[in-house]
Amino acid sequence: MSDNPLLCGARGERHLLLGNEAIVRGALEAGVHMISCYPGTPSSEVPDTFYHLGGDNRYRIEYSINEKVAMEVAAGAALGGAMSLVTMKHVGLNVAADPLFTSVYTGLPGGMVVLTADDPGCHSSQNEQDNRNYARFAMLPCFEPASAQEAKDMTREAFRLARELQQPVMLRTTTRVSHLRGPVTFDSLPVPQPKIPFTRDPGRFVPVPAVALRRHEALRDIMERARRIAEDSPFNTLHEPQSPTRLGIIVSGVARDYLADALVTGGWEERVRVLELGMSWPLPYERLATFLRSCERVLVLEEGAPLLEQDVRALVQRYGLSTKLEGKNDSLTELAEYSTTLVVRRLAAWLETSCPPLSTRPVNKELPGRPPNLCPGCSHRAVYYAARQVFGDDAVYSSDIGCYTLGLLPPLRTADFLVCMGSSVSAGSGFARASNKQVVAFIGDSTFFHSGMTGLANAVFNKHDILLVILDNGTTAMTGHQPNPGMLQEQLGAGNTHMDIEAIVRAMGVQECVKVHAYNVRSVIKAMDSLKSKTGVRVLIAEEPCVLYARRQLKKTSPQVAEVVQQGPEAMRCLEQLACPAFYREGENLAVDPSLCSGCMVCLQVAPKAFKARKR
Amino acid sequence: MEKAQDKRVRVFFTGVGGQGTLTATTLLARTALDAGLTVLAGEVHGMAQRGGVVESVMLLGGWRSPKLDLGEADVLLGFEPLETLRALPYLRQGGAVFSSSDVLPPLSVSLGKTPYPDMPHIEEETKQVAGQYRFVPCRELGAQAGSVQSGNTVLLSVVCASGILPIGVDALEAAIKRHLPPKLQAVNLKALELGKEWLAR
Structure with missing residues (x-):
């Protein structure tokens, strides 16, 4: 049994937890049975924590192939009577939208909570979509924690509600909430909830058109029940100042934190009434109407899209209120993240008062930057170097989502466009057909299983013309080395089955499939040269374990490092074309930092005269 | 148990990936929680x-x-001087800076494409904003303690010893004993001592 406080901490204990860890504790306190996920920043620590805790026979966790599958597994588990949790990042919910929109119709008796971790500010994402939209669109209740304690408490409440209503419930965090660390006071950890035995009822669970129409109506009634629950939810709180005021603020999500600090900063706590919405969908509109009636002026604060603002505006209109409403404007927009400073400025203007002095020192943009980069010894660098040698600027490079997207940086420049997870092969297929250009697509092993396989099947079926390079580093590297079917069987253990990428590719009907070791630059170049001269769907599988994964999990390190033995144009060409982060300049000379060098020896192949291997 | 007189302090940490900045942040936050502070x-x-x-x-x-x-x-x-310089605008006028003086050149500097700002310039810029500041030879002191990695503990020790936070060196010492794996404790306790001594010098 784990001695981790998440699994053995008693009621009343207080621990410093990451927001995502607090969600784990909340789910355990609720009595969760089944967790499925596809990893994605900033959601990954939730499933990873469940995975490393092991379960202690309380729950089962799986890394699913993609978010759609994860949600279907969780929905099926909840149909089978289990309390299930499915976790993903915001864009993952786009992938999982299909099962979500229908499972709200059928309902899920066991109870399913959907964690979506949004990323305003695009810390590690391709967009900043606001998934509160999905709560409205698909029709499911939504909780938005703003502290570690709330992350735990709201998770537990989300499960309670999911089971009471037999409906999916959304738990929506943002990067800052998932990745804050705060004290959490534990409640008791009961045994997992009893499972709800499945009762056959095709008139509910098989949404053929006639059923679906009836269930849509039922869903409306269920959401009305949820709305009444929201009216009295302890997560929706009113803060009244000592002396009465007719100025009100309605606030939700992480903006609640910025507001609290902004009120302290400005010394304005006694000037406004605040209605905080932690259970932010469905809206407690009676409570909102009462609040609006008692205010002359109301400011709506929410990070992201102006959803709450639009709904409150509609309420003002519906009830014919004279409340003067303000929300987003040029200074507090729907772009990027809020901050205390931004909210202070907005409040000062809205309160028609002077703004406390705020910093005007700008960040110095001239300083040398530290853009994220492929690690020293990353096998992707070797493959990208080879692709540059073979295709140069003649090919168009279709990229995908993973560490290897970083191939966009010079000097490798092997990413010309990117749509979403799995799009490298399918978008590349479309591009090639439309442009008649040579397209080289890159995809990682986890992304291949996520949604690259369908694109490849389509490419074969529709006779597209594309070279797909599968960068198989044997793990889900970007998000922290989570298991995927491409991982070695001995790494996966008894709970998973390894799947062979080459066998899958060939079974799909790809005739031209070559497998190489990524560090063997000559064989990669040779394979690319040969595949370049052919047409149709061609696949190159470049294998080499992620260098971090090899070091940390496989305990494999090279006994050798590279060193520069001959300065001059060849060494400099290697620096210019490979740009390994282990290289550094000493005046006119090139050197290798042995503490960074992984011993991949790709530089020795690129510039054999300039480098040689030596003992570490 | 929270103290009613909790001092409101905001600390900004900055460093380079792989340095252990987040681990140091978590250790200091745990120290604060153990000391009964709201953190x-x-x-x-x-x-x-x-x-x-x-x-x-x-x-x-x-x-x-x-x-x-x-x-x-x-x-x-700051766990790296360039990052300290970059993050200076986050400091309020008159705030305090504690930074490692050990340079980790970014790739563009290693490759000779851009110069690294020189230390006198970094100190001059720091002086413009900070009411007090110290640049600490963390790597050297960490190595003296037994591992370069424990240089982060040197920096934490210096900031705790400075009295700027409502967290003393003794609280940090207790947190090291409570939260670090046993095999890392001796080195980090030594690093803590070296940090304290360095500041007192």
């Missing part, structure tokens, strides 16, 4: 760890926002 920390994971800049915050005394904007930090803890 909140915030960090960002993901892309930043691929050799990029890693920023985190620790807030004491009841602040709720897990992110700091420019000019909000009372204390800036």
Whole structure:
């Protein structure tokens, strides 16, 4: 049994937890049975924590192939009577939208909570979509924690509600909430909830058109029940100042934190009434109407899209209120993240008062930057170097989502466009057909299983013309080395089955499939040269374990490092074309930092005269 | 148990991916929690760890926002001097800076494409904002303690010993004993002593 406080901490204990860890504790306190996920920043620590805790026979966790599958597994588990949790990042919910929109119709008796971790500010994402939209669109209740304690408490409440209503419930965090660390006071950890035995009822669970129409109506009634629950939810709180005021603020999500600090900063706590919405969908509109009636002026604060603002505006209109409403404007927009400073400025203007002095020192943009980069010894660098040698600027490079997207940086420049997870092969297929250009697509092993396989099947079926390079580093590297079917069987253990990428590719009907070791630059170049001269769907599988994964999990390190033995144009060409982060300049000379060098020896192949291997 | 007189302090941490900035942040936050202070920390994971800049915050005394904007930090803890310089705008005028003086050149500097700002310039810029500042030879002291990695503990020890936080060196010592794996404790306790001595010198 784990001695981790998440699994053995008693009621009343207080621990410093990451927001995502607090969600784990909340789910355990609720009595969760089944967790499925596809990893994605900033959601990954939730499933990873469940995975490393092991379960202690309380729950089962799986890394699913993609978010759609994860949600279907969780929905099926909840149909089978289990309390299930499915976790993903915001864009993952786009992938999982299909099962979500229908499972709200059928309902899920066991109870399913959907964690979506949004990323305003695009810390590690391709967009900043606001998934509160999905709560409205698909029709499911939504909780938005703003502290570690709330992350735990709201998770537990989300499960309670999911089971009471037999409906999916959304738990929506943002990067800052998932990745804050705060004290959490534990409640008791009961045994997992009893499972709800499945009762056959095709008139509910098989949404053929006639059923679906009836269930849509039922869903409306269920959401009305949820709305009444929201009216009295302890997560929706009113803060009244000592002396009465007719100025009100309605606030939700992480903006609640910025507001609290902004009120302290400005010394304005006694000037406004605040209605905080932690259970932010469905809206407690009676409570909102009462609040609006008692205010002359109301400011709506929410990070992201102006959803709450639009709904409150509609309420003002519906009830014919004279409340003067303000929300987003040029200074507090729907772009990027809020901050205390931004909210202070907005409040000062809205309160028609002077703004406390705020910093005007700008960040110095001239300083040398530290853009994220492929690690020293990353096998992707070797493959990208080879692709540059073979295709140069003649090919168009279709990229995908993973560490290897970083191939966009010079000097490798092997990413010309990117749509979403799995799009490298399918978008590349479309591009090639439309442009008649040579397209080289890159995809990682986890992304291949996520949604690259369908694109490849389509490419074969529709006779597209594309070279797909599968960068198989044997793990889900970007998000922290989570298991995927491409991982070695001995790494996966008894709970998973390894799947062979080459066998899958060939079974799909790809005739031209070559497998190489990524560090063997000559064989990669040779394979690319040969595949370049052919047409149709061609696949190159470049294998080499992620260098971090090899070091940390496989305990494999090279006994050798590279060193520069001959300065001059060849060494400099290697620096210019490979740009390994282990290289550094000493005046006119090139050197290798042995503490960074992984011993991949790709530089020795690129510039054999300039480098040689030596003992570490 | 929270002290009613909780001092409101906001600390901004900055460093380079792989340095252990987040581990140091968590250790200091745990120290604060153990000391009965109201604490909140915030960090960002993901892309930043691929050799990029890693920023985190620790807030004491009841602040709720897990992110700091420019000019909000009372204390800036820099684990690398260029990153300290870059993060200076986050410090309020008159705040305190404690930074490692050990350079980790970014790739563009290693490759000779851009110059690294020289230390006198970094100190001059720091002086413009900070009421007090110290640049600490963390790597050297860490190596003296037994591992370069424990240089982070040297920096934490210096900031705790300075009295700028409501967290003393004794509280940090207790947290090291409570939260670090046994095999790392001796080195980090030595690093703590060296940091304290360095400041007293």
